[in-house]
Amino acid sequence: MNKSDSERIAGDYQTRGFQPAKNVKEADEIVINTCSVRKSAEDRVIGLLLNLAKNKGKKKIILTGCMIHYGRRRLLEMLPQVDEILPINEVGFNSPSIRRDKINAWVPISNGCNSFCSYCIVPYSRGRETSRPEKDILDEIRQLIDKGYTEITLLGQNVNSFGLDKIGIGLRKARPRQGIPPFVELLEKVCRFNKLKKIRFMTSNPWDFSDALIDCIAQHLQIDRFVHLPVQSGSNRILKLMNRGYTWQDYLKLVKKLTAKVKDLTLGTDIIVGFPGETEPDFQATVNLAKKVNWQVAFVARYSPRPGTAAAKMADDVSAAEKKRRWQILENLINQPYLTNRPKVIK
Secondary structure, eight states: OHHHHHHHHHHHHHHTTOOOOSSGGGOSEEEEEEOOSSHHHHHHHHHHHHHHHHTOTTOEEEEEEGGGGGOHHHHHHHOTTOOEEEOGGGTTTSSOOOOSOSSEEEEEOEESOSOOOTTOOHHHHTOSOEEOOHHHHHHHHHHHHHTTOOEEEEEOTTGGGTTGGGGTOOSGGGOOOSSOOHHHHHHHHHTTOTTOOEEEEEOOOGGGOOHHHHHHHHHOTTBOSEEEOOOBOSOHHHHHHHTOSOOHHHHHHHHHHHHHHSTTOEEEEEEEESOTTOOHHHHHHHHHHHHHHOOSEEEEEEOOOOTTSSGGGSOOOSOHHHHHHHHHHHIIIIIHHHHHHSOOOOO
16 A cells, blocks of 8 residues: 555656656655554654755655654654655545556555554554545556556455445444445456456455455456455454454354355465463464464564554553564464475576
8 A cells, every 4th residue: 555655646746847866865855655554664764764864955855654643743743854744645646656567556445444453553544444436446447457557456454345435334333244345346347357367455354355255256367366364363352352343263264265165265364463461372372273274374463552542552561572482483384384385486
């Protein structure tokens, strides 16, 4: 999503008469698109700003992205090197994005999130979920195909809930289980573009992964066989504290439906270790689920408190050393076998 936002920002600047600088030294304005998913990401921004400040001169530094959740006033106090704050929603879609990839194009279909997972800053940094008009999305894809793109990736903090805000269904408990969800309707229309060889989407919440979506993936071979389905934990107690809205049994049932209907499926996930209150039995529940599901790839993160989230009010009571130990166990269990056994590329 941040890469896509950066492409839009670059397009907006170009429309206003700017052109990309060859390097930082030649730039008149420097836009830093930030991430707040973990404290380490924000620390890198601070380090970059300190380096830029040494030879700033007359350069203007603009900050955008998820660190906006701190608010303009506090950000300028925290980061005196910054001259201007740019909320990403002010950029819009009025200018063509400047895309580096000439085969795959990122296509945002929604922004923000209504799930309010207790550890996540996205609803505060990007706001409540808002879906783009379906016509605008399809028009953009049509234009991309005309330019020669053969692959697209539909983007959203939770792509599955696309369109629910338009019909007045915005809260997790009210989401419909029956019928054809708006996201599946959109995906069906995207699949009608015969020149598209590959269609991807990310990221999905298991809560919204409907039977209709599974059927759609199974039916259309254009849709990538890699499905990224974040689980975050295999402990029901921790999942409840995370406000994820499902149990590990629900997740496993969903995976079995997917693998039964979608042939050649590759499954990826996200896992957080060291969440506040995560005991050794809680962690072992995640290990046990990993053995049952057999993910091919997992992005395993060590929990980092995000100010303003519900989890930040909980005691961060798992030590850094223990988080690292748990991370390494899952890394060895899930990712290392894939890296060892994946097909070798002949150059």
